Amino acid sequence: MESRTRDGVRVALPLAIAPLLFGASFGLLAIDAGFGAVGAVLMSATTFAGSAQLAAASILEDGGGAASAIVAAVLLNARYVPLSLAVASIFHGSRRRRAVESQLIVDESWALAGRSGRFEYGVLIGAGLLLYVVWVGGTALGTVIGDLLDPEAIGVDAAFPALFLALLAPYLRDRRALLTAIVAGAITLVLIPVSPPGVPIVAASLAALIGLRR
Amino acid sequence: MSWLVIAVVGGVTIAFKAAGPVLLGKRELPSRVASVVDVLAPAMLAALVVTQTVGGDREIEIDARLAGVVAGGVAVWLRAPLLVVMVVAAGTAALIRLF
Numbered sequence: 001m002e003s004r005t006r007d008g009v010r011v012a013l014p015l016a017i018a019p020l021l022f023g024a025s026f027g028l029l030a031i032d033a034g035f036g037a038v039g040a041v042l043m044s045a046t047t048f049a050g051s052a053q054l055a056a057a058s059i060l061e062d063g064g065g066a067a068s069a070i071v072a073a074v075l076l077n078a079r080y081v082p083l084s085l086a087v088a089s090i091f092h093g094s095r096r097r098r099a100v101e102s103q104l105i106v107d108e109s110w111a112l113a114g115r116s117g118r119f120e121y122g123v124l125i126g127a128g129l130l131l132y133v134v135w136v137g138g139t140a141l142g143t144v145i146g147d148l149l150d151p152e153a154i155g156v157d158a159a160f161p162a163l164f165l166a167l168l169a170p171y172l173r174d175r176r177a178l179l180t181a182i183v184a185g186a187i188t189l190v191l192i193p194v195s196p197p198g199v200p201i202v203a204a205s206l207a208a209l210i211g212l213r214r
Numbered sequence: 215m216s217w218l219v220i221a222v223v224g225g226v227t228i229a230f231k232a233a234g235p236v237l238l239g240k241r242e243l244p245s246r247v248a249s250v251v252d253v254l255a256p257a258m259l260a261a262l263v264v265t266q267t268v269g270g271d272r273e274i275e276i277d278a279r280l281a282g283v284v285a286g287g288v289a290v291w292l293r294a295p296l297l298v299v300m301v302v303a304a305g306t307a308a309l310i311r312l313f
Contacts, residue, residue, distance in 0.1 A: 011296075014296075014297040014300070015296075015297075015300060033216065034215075034216050035216045035220070036216075039216055039217065039220055042220055042224075043219075043220045043223070043224065046220070046224030046225075046227070046228065047220075047223050047224045047227045048227070049227055052223065052227065053223075056219050056223055060215070060216060060219065065215075066215045066216075066218050066219050069219045069223075070218075070219055070222050070223055073219070073223040073227075074222075074223065074226050074227075077223070077226065077227045077230055078230065079258065079261075080227065080230035080231045080233070081230050081233050081234070082254055082257075082258055083231075083234075083254075083258055084230065084231050084232070084233050084234030084235060085233065085234040085238060085251060085254065086234070086251055086254035086255050086258065087234060087235075088234035088235050088237075088238035088239060088251075089238070089239075089240060089243075089251075091235035091239060091240070092239075092240055095236055095239070098232070098235040098236050098239055099232040099235070099236050101235070102231045102232045102234070102235040102236065103228060103231055103232070105231045107262060111259060111262075114255050115296075119255075152311065153308065153311065154304060154308050155278070155282055155303065155304035155305060155306065155307030155308035155309075155311070156304055157266070157279055157307070158267075158278065158279040158281075158282025158283055158286070158303045158304055158306065158307035159282070159286075159300040159301075159303050159304040159307075160266050160300075161262070161263050161266035161267040161279065161282075161283045161286075161303070162282060162283050162285075162286025162287070162289075162290075162299050162300055162302070162303030162304075163286075163296060163299065163300050163303075164259050164262045164263045164266065165259075165263050165283060165286060165287055165290055165299075166286070166289075166290045166296055166299045166300075167259055167296075168256060168259040168260060168263060169290050171255065171256040171259070172256070176253060177253055177256040178256075180253040180256050180257050180260075181256040181257065181259070181260035182260070183257075184256070184257035184258070184260040184261050185260040185261065185263065185264045187261070188260070188261040188264040188265055188269075189264055189268070189274070192264075192265065192268070192269050192270070192272070192273070192274055193272055193273055193274055194272070195272070196272070197265075197269065197271060197272075200261065200264075200265060200269075201258070201261040201262065201265055204257055204258070204260065204261035205254060205257055205258060205261070207253075207257040207260075208250045208251070208253045208254040208257045209250060210253060211249040211250040211251075211252055211253040211254075212246060212249060212250060
């Protein structure tokens with residue numbers, strides 16, 4: 001393993017407890033929603049995005065239709081278009097290789113890869129690989145003993161936004177980035193009450209047009 | 215029915231994640247596009263912070279997460295390492311939920 005990739009694994013290791021617990025919650029919910037253990041693990045291995053998977057499973061479990069589960073999950077994951085555009089320049093090699101490696105983009109690996117102010121390929125791959133293994137493993141675990149694990153009891157859901165805040169902080173020394181972050185946060189806040197989950201984050205990407213100002 | 219959801223959501227998500235690296239790749243971007251891409255990271259991080267702190271299903275939800283993130287924000291201000299920031303945020307939210 002390249003040393004930068006090892007760095008990525010090391011940086012992500014302390015936060016691996018969270019995807020383990022959330023993966024287990026998803027596994028448990030997916031069983032109740034009728035996915036079966038194989039379906040649950042398959043979804044974690046292909047979609048690899050927590051909020052969308054949890055949303056889709058809970059809609060089906062509540063008796064909602066496949067169409068509403070799909071729409072909710074697709075909206076929640078639409079943020080991966082701007083996220084992958086932002087990090088596109090660090091990928092190299094053939095189109096196929098870029099397509100495969102891009103699957104390791106998940107909120108946390110993406111955010112950690114940019115922690116020094118510019119995106120690092122090794123960190124994205126290392127953190128992404130670790131989080132992938134833990135997410136899929138956590139899902140499998142959840143299908144068996146999911147009811148024993150509760151991420152909210154230990155506050156894991158508050159740890160993630162705090163992590164993103166910590167990773168946002170270094171950008172804020174730049175006036176243009178600060179302004180962009182404020183506008184993006186405001187767009188998100190205004191749209192949360194009036195649009196389906198997922199839409200506010202995608203709309204917030206429009207704040208990046210501030211980059212056009214000189 | 216769940217297989218349809220698994221297949222469609224998986225396929226679409228894979229395409230979303232591949233969009234940037236496959237379509238842009240290492241291509242040199244025009245400077246105006248590059249300056250937009252440059253500030254995408256802070257924009258998306260700010261949006262993630264807001265949705266994960268107070269986001270609910272079409273409503274603003276003020277709960278233990280907000281207290282956790284505020285405490286985490288203080289740790290960021292004091293230049294604490296990432297892990298400490300996360301533990302402070304999680305610990306604060308967990309404590310509030312205990313009472």
